[in-house]
Amino acid sequence: MASLEPNEMIRRLTDFIRAEGNFKSVAIENLRRMPGGASREIWSFDCTTIDDDRDGAERRRAMVLRRDPGAHKINTSRRNEFAVLRAAFEEHVPVPEVFWLSEDPAVLGASFFIMERVDGETLARRLLRDEKFSQAREVMPAQLAEILAQIHRIDPVKHHFDFFTEPGESAALTEVKRYEENFRLLALEPHPAFELAFRWLLGRIPKTPRKTLVHGDYRIGNVIFGPEGVRSILDWELAHLGDPMEDVGWICVRAWRFGNDQKPVGGLCSREEFFRAYEKASGASVDPEAARFWEVFGNLRWGIITISQARTHIDGFVKSVELASIGRRTAETELELLDLIE
Amino acid sequence: MQDRPTSVELLEAAADFVDRELVPAIEGAKQFQARVVANVMRIVAREIQLEDPAVRREVKALAKLLGHDAPHLHSLDDLRKAATGLGAELSAKIRAGDADAGAWRTEVLAVVRQSVEDKLRVANPRYVEADIAARSAAAKQS
Incomplete structure (x- = not known):
């Protein structure tokens, strides 16, 4: 994805989120790669969505996108991680809420998922x-x-x-x-x-x-x-x-x-x-x-x-x-x- | 024969520049990477200085442990190959259970520890110094 031009990445992400969340409109701002993780990519962005119903409620949420380059030695599965995170959230374990998963390489080149961004320190x-x-x-x-x-x-x-x-x-x-x-x-x-x-x-x-x-x-x-x-x-x-x-x-x-x-x-x-x-x-x-x-x-x-x-x-x-x-x-x-x- | 500066002097000059000039001038992920770069250059500088005697000692110790005559090797490349071959032979014996207990286990542990410490004197000398200090403090306590 590092090879994707930023505007193209924002365009593809916007389309993906609009389709997944069935939103009327989606706006992505402040997309940036977060430091840390030699073989993993974490991207941070702010996402404003407008619901596709009569209320048309507008919501702005801080999100992160997680994606690992495909050729990691010990294979991992985004889908399993997504499912386990969702279960942990439901059981009130302190974890970010997960939103959407994509396993279609046509979207951003590899599997990824999007979750809530929790602010704080990790070092x-x-x-x-x-x-x-x-x-x-x-x-x-x-x-x-x-x-x-x-x-x-x-x-x-x-x-x-x-x-x-x-x-x-x-x-x-x-x-x-x-x-x-x-x-x-x-x-x-x-x-x-x-x-x-x-x-x-x-x-x-x-x-x-x-x-x-x-x-x-x-x-x-x-x-x-x-x-x-x-x-x-x-x-x-x-x-x-x-x-x-x-x-x-x-x-x-x-x-x-x-x-x-x-x-x-x-x-x-x-x-x-x-x-x-x-x-x-x-x-x-x-x-x-x-x-x-x-x-x-x-x-x-x-x-x-x-x-x-x-x-x-x-x-x-x-x-x-x-x-x-x-x-x-x-x-x-x-x-x-x-x-x-x- | 190359002129001065030596390879070690060149590497240290480059690592000093990265640490003192480059790292303070940049931020975030790039700054972290730059620290890694300086560290890698210092590892290579230490390896140039320490590898030859360490690998000679390792080959000698492994040969003795495995009951072989010490091979007469001169080039560093031959010594590295010998160390790898002897290390593989020792690994196979450990896997077969030969070092599970007894006097030979004690000898194996000492030789393996020496090799690991020699690797760390190149890769992370502070780590091995702290480990030796902690072990000697623990030995005094008991």
């Missing part, structure tokens, strides 16, 4: 360092635990999540195998540290007492927050059915602490504090061994994602110095894994 470094967010730092551990419990309560049957594959007998084993397959497909060099981590994980597959919706990318980098705390949970493209402890382990991954290593949960609080808050909100107990399994898995998974992002550049799908440089971050996850499994 985790600011959350962890700025004076402005000191109150947010206080309240967010409990908020994040409560929201996560809320996500895990979303009923996949009620919301017709029939597009998800069943995790099978062991969600943990399924996930480990899936990422091992990705790793074997993508890695260009041997990674003995990852091999050690795979062996460690395979020897410690937890029994899965619960099977729930798993957000799949629950970390502070995917939260819109303000000085008062959490405003919205973003990036549902990796949502799936599985062991809810996967999300608990993922939020403990070292890369999201931005150096605040004495507070393992996103640089915000201790594991124990987060586990207690989650137990209180969910009524389910957190087995520290299972959480540790998923934390090791999370670091390994992030390591494989760094390889995947570097491959996206190396293979020429998206040429980007940022994606290229992420290839040299793989070793950070290797060191963390050695620290965790020794």
Whole structure:
């Protein structure tokens, strides 16, 4: 879409929204690409619509359009993300309201959807360092635990999540195998540290007492927050059915602490504090061994994602110095894994 | 033989320009990308200086761990190929369960840690220094 001339993009978007919403007229202003996301595109715009009925009510709404270039290594589906976001919104999880989905490449070159724009901050470094967010730092551990419990309560049957594959007998084993397959497909060099981590994980597959919706990318980098705390949970493209402890382990991954290593949960609080808050909100107990399994898995998974992002550049799908440089971050996850499994 | 400045001096000059002159002059996504550019140039400068001794040490340590005689290699390219081949051999043994427990596991962990730390001394020296400091603090506590 970057290749689309801005006026042409506005014209196509206007036509799309008018048809989808059955509006009398649509006006798009302030369209701009938002920073962040090496392989994903987020566009912000203001949309004024006039309803096609006798009232002709005029509404101006802040919106964002989400679209990833088609050639991403780990395939994601806009349609599933759209459906899960809609269900989360209906269940009062703090998420942006989603409006329209397009899977027709003729519109903007690739699948995309349009949702409400929630204003606020997303840079985790600011959350962890700025004076402005000191109150947010206080309240967010409990908020994040409560929201996560809320996500895990979303009923996949009620919301017709029939597009998800069943995790099978062991969600943990399924996930480990899936990422091992990705790793074997993508890695260009041997990674003995990852091999050690795979062996460690395979020897410690937890029994899965619960099977729930798993957000799949629950970390502070995917939260819109303000000085008062959490405003919205973003990036549902990796949502799936599985062991809810996967999300608990993922939020403990070292890369999201931005150096605040004495507070393992996103640089915000201790594991124990987060586990207690989650137990209180969910009524389910957190087995520290299972959480540790998923934390090791999370670091390994992030390591494989760094390889995947570097491959996206190396293979020429998206040429980007940022994606290229992420290839040299793989070793950070290797060191963390050695620290965790020794 | 090239004239001075050396490749490292050239890269550092370019990275300094990006950090000191370019980054403060631009904003947003472009500013972030420019920081990444400077960082990438510093990675390459460190790699030029550190790679040769590190890859020699890695090949020697991997060969010993796997019970091979240390190969006599001179060119950096040959050393890289040897490190990759030995790394693949070690990976296969780990996958087969040979390093699941016991004394050899301890040796494997030490060699792998050394290789990973050497990669990080190029890619992110502060990360590896912080890790070593945290580990030694934890060791003193216990």
